[in-house]
Amino acid sequence: MQPRSVGIVKTEYVELFQPPNELRLDSGEKIGPITVAYETYGTLNADRSNAILLCHALSGDAHAAGRNNEEDAKPGWWDDMVGPGKGFDTSKYFCICANVIGGCMGSTGPSSTNLRTGRPYGLSFPVVTIADMVRVQRELMRHLGIERLMCVSGGSMGGMQALQWTVDYPEMVLSAIPIASAAQQSSQGIAFDVVGRRAIMSDPKWRGGNYYAFGDPPLDGLALARMVAHITYLSEVSMRRKFGRRLQDRERYGYDFATEFQVESYLYYQGDKFTQRFDANTYLYITKAIDYFDLAASKGSLAEALREVTAKFLVIAFTSDWLYLPAQSREIVSALKVNNVDVSYCEIESDYGHDAFLLEVEEQERLIGNFLSGVAREHGIA
Amino acid sequence: MQPRSVGIVKTEYVELFQPPNELRLDSGEKIGPITVAYETYGTLNADRSNAILLCHALSGDAHAAGRNNEEDAKPGWWDDMVGPGKGFDTSKYFCICANVIGGCMGSTGPSSTNLRTGRPYGLSFPVVTIADMVRVQRELMRHLGIERLMCVSGGSMGGMQALQWTVDYPEMVLSAIPIASAAQQSSQGIAFDVVGRRAIMSDPKWRGGNYYAFGDPPLDGLALARMVAHITYLSEVSMRRKFGRRLQDRERYGYDFATEFQVESYLYYQGDKFTQRFDANTYLYITKAIDYFDLAASKGSLAEALREVTAKFLVIAFTSDWLYLPAQSREIVSALKVNNVDVSYCEIESDYGHDAFLLEVEEQERLIGNFLSGVAREHGIA
Numbered sequence: 001m002q003p004r005s006v007g008i009v010k011t012e013y014v015e016l017f018q019p020p021n022e023l024r025l026d027s028g029e030k031i032g033p034i035t036v037a038y039e040t041y042g043t044l045n046a047d048r049s050n051a052i053l054l055c056h057a058l059s060g061d062a063h064a065a066g067r068n069n070e071e072d073a074k075p076g077w078w079d080d081m082v083g084p085g086k087g088f089d090t091s092k093y094f095c096i097c098a099n100v101i102g103g104c105m106g107s108t109g110p111s112s113t114n115l116r117t118g119r120p121y122g123l124s125f126p127v128v129t130i131a132d133m134v135r136v137q138r139e140l141m142r143h144l145g146i147e148r149l150m151c152v153s154g155g156s157m158g159g160m161q162a163l164q165w166t167v168d169y170p171e172m173v174l175s176a177i178p179i180a181s182a183a184q185q186s187s188q189g190i191a192f193d194v195v196g197r198r199a200i201m202s203d204p205k206w207r208g209g210n211y212y213a214f215g216d217p218p219l220d221g222l223a224l225a226r227m228v229a230h231i232t233y234l235s236e237v238s239m240r241r242k243f244g245r246r247l248q249d250r251e252r253y254g255y256d257f258a259t260e261f262q263v264e265s266y267l268y269y270q271g272d273k274f275t276q277r278f279d280a281n282t283y284l285y286i287t288k289a290i291d292y293f294d295l296a297a298s299k300g301s302l303a304e305a306l307r308e309v310t311a312k313f314l315v316i317a318f319t320s321d322w323l324y325l326p327a328q329s330r331e332i333v334s335a336l337k338v339n340n341v342d343v344s345y346c347e348i349e350s351d352y353g354h355d356a357f358l359l360e361v362e363e364q365e366r367l368i369g370n371f372l373s374g375v376a377r378e379h380g381i382a
Numbered sequence: 383m384q385p386r387s388v389g390i391v392k393t394e395y396v397e398l399f400q401p402p403n404e405l406r407l408d409s410g411e412k413i414g415p416i417t418v419a420y421e422t423y424g425t426l427n428a429d430r431s432n433a434i435l436l437c438h439a440l441s442g443d444a445h446a447a448g449r450n451n452e453e454d455a456k457p458g459w460w461d462d463m464v465g466p467g468k469g470f471d472t473s474k475y476f477c478i479c480a481n482v483i484g485g486c487m488g489s490t491g492p493s494s495t496n497l498r499t500g501r502p503y504g505l506s507f508p509v510v511t512i513a514d515m516v517r518v519q520r521e522l523m524r525h526l527g528i529e530r531l532m533c534v535s536g537g538s539m540g541g542m543q544a545l546q547w548t549v550d551y552p553e554m555v556l557s558a559i560p561i562a563s564a565a566q567q568s569s570q571g572i573a574f575d576v577v578g579r580r581a582i583m584s585d586p587k588w589r590g591g592n593y594y595a596f597g598d599p600p601l602d603g604l605a606l607a608r609m610v611a612h613i614t615y616l617s618e619v620s621m622r623r624k625f626g627r628r629l630q631d632r633e634r635y636g637y638d639f640a641t642e643f644q645v646e647s648y649l650y651y652q653g654d655k656f657t658q659r660f661d662a663n664t665y666l667y668i669t670k671a672i673d674y675f676d677l678a679a680s681k682g683s684l685a686e687a688l689r690e691v692t693a694k695f696l697v698i699a700f701t702s703d704w705l706y707l708p709a710q711s712r713e714i715v716s717a718l719k720v721n722n723v724d725v726s727y728c729e730i731e732s733d734y735g736h737d738a739f740l741l742e743v744e745e746q747e748r749l750i751g752n753f754l755s756g757v758a759r760e761h762g763i764a
Contacts, residue, residue: 027637127637187621187645191613194646195606202602204586220584224577228610231573239569245676253674255409255509257666263569264576284639292635294627
């Protein structure tokens with residue numbers, strides 16, 4: 001096992017919202033029971049005050065750190081940041097990560113069996129929102145006996161959940177670290193998601209969402225959706241540096257339509273790899289939740305929406321992120337300041353684009369580590 | 383008819399490269415005959431010195447200005463800039479615009495009938511390059527009796543053709559105006575094109591390119607390709623301003639997967655509209671030509687590639703264009719300056735993104751008008 005790793009971690013499963021106590025969603029629909037897949041790292045202290053909730057992004061899962069078994073080729077998605085001595089220091093803090101509702105990595109989503117019909121939900125699964133994801137996480141905290149979170153953090157859609165937590169359960173959250181995120185999905189962000197969803201829904205194998213029984217899912221559509229999204233995760237500079245115009249396995253142009261540019265080969269690989277682990281319908285539901293996200297919408301302004309927030313904030317953005325612009329993070333910071341919330345803002349110089357939130361480890365480790373130490377000190381968490 | 387319009391214009395057709403004088407392409411393949419659709423505006427003067435070649439972009443055609451008949455709902459794609467008293471002043475200059483080889487708007491392309499087989503070429507059509515497009519245009523000039531062009535201009539891919547002209551036929555070009563263009567397609571630009579091509583090729587109705595006989599072309603794939611490309615033509619700011627997060631025909635979220643955001647509705651409309659006028663295979667060929675474009679490649683550096691250039695240049699870029707960045711235009715300017723070419727550079731402040739080249743009319747009209755007057759004066763063109 002590598003140094004500073006949380007080691008072997010088992011994914012846990014719990015059934016929440018058992019009827020008749022179903023979850024009432026933003027849409028008005030009710031759903032239950034809901035299975036939640038989650039993992040925990042570190043040890044909950046005696047007064048249950050050192051819990052940190054980590055929220056995953058669009059394609060993430062409950063497996064944030066360590067390995068699920070000895071044969072695991074890759075550690076969890078945030079392993080660089082979660083472990084003993086790391087940014088989220090599991091020798092001090094008790095970290096929790098859960099797959100969101102609507103997901104396909106163990107939590108109830110469109111690929112899950114609807115107990116009433118005995119068949120997968122497909123598109124009969126209700127549309128969920130970021131606030132619905134947070135409601136499920138809040139119930140998970142109740143299940144774990146955690147009344148207060150020392151911190152909620154996440155990148156991209158994970159940052160949206162962190163923001164939503166501070167608004168919906170202000171009394172439960174001591175601090176929040178939204179990373180490479182925004183208080184609302186931009187018009188351009190919606191546009192890219194629209195293309196991804198249309199790619200899936202126009203794949204004939206999608207069959208109106210009822211593809212599960214056929215054993216032949218809409219992989220082409222899902223791969224396409226992932227490819228276009230992947231471009232938005234990189235920056236023009238990082239693509240130029242990583243691939244430029246270099247050819248793959250060719251010395252010169254082939255004058256045909258075979259894969260020949262390195263960037264082409266890379267995108268195909270990313271698209272196809274994604275289809276091996278992800279469900280096309282979940283892609284529809286999660287991107288829709290992201291597109292619906294707009295903290296300010298119901299309150300008229302972001303400052304008004306953040307009025308009850310008491311959590312201390314560390315907001316992190318990356319200079320070359322064009323999916324969630326630094327300007328969008330600064331908007332959050334300004335709205336928090338209007339409400340006299342204690343907020344630190346850090347714009348990290350990086351060429352990696354949106355992906356920087358997973359790649360710029362060193363500076364984030366330092367920032368997050370110091371920020372959490374401050375919160376622990378302030379609240380006497382040991 | 384509107385003031386300053388070229389009026390009713392008839393598209394002309396000519397067959398060039400009749401066997402055995404086929405065109406030899408960059409790929410080494412030969413093709414002929416090649417039909418070229420073109421239009422002309424204004425009058426060629428007595429010494430044939432006032433000819434200007436206008437080169438169209440990816441989705442353009444020979445119909446740059448005026449209307450093809452009285453019922454035409456829309457004028458040509460560059461009507462704002464081409465006409466009596468406009469930027470390309472047809473009361474002074476003789477303007478020519480031709481559909482590129484590989485196109486689907488009258489010139490020979492993959493949807494044309496291969497005379498040898500009696501069937502549409504489909505993917506048996508040879509892959510063409512920007513230089514090949516220019517070779518065909520050069521032959522059209524010969525057919526029209528034009529030995530020297532006063533100017534070659536175009537936006538986007540049209541700018542690439544203008545650049546290629548000044549390199550391949552330096553003795554024939556007095557001036558060039560590449561607009562919102564680049565000396566090479568960027569890695570990110572290739573990436574978006576890759577997604578577009580994959581969208582088409584993974585549509586089952588594409589049938590390996592042989593869809594013509596079935597009367598059921600791959601509209602879904604082509605619409606998707608257009609949608610993703612369309613995002614790259616706008617800017618984040620222009621999308622925010624034009625659509626924001628506003629809903630279309632709905633007061634509140636529908637919590638379903640129907641079209642609901644204005645930006646979504648707009649992209650669907652653009653995608654579907656495009657399929658009514660464009661051929662999917664042509665989309666593959668033209669984007670491939672764009673991706674192959676790299677003026678510097680064969681010469682080691684852009685400055686070296688531009689060494690024989692004698693044309694005077696006006697290079698125009700737009701601040702918010704992220705498909706062809708102003709930095710890419712400045713690269714052209716620098717390389718021209720190394721060669722002591724007379725070059726003016728204008729970076730127009732605009733929020734419209736890449737589309738600005740068609741929308742920022744006023745400033746371009748002034749710039750282009752003045753530039754052309756200078757060229758005319760210098761060379762005694764009247």
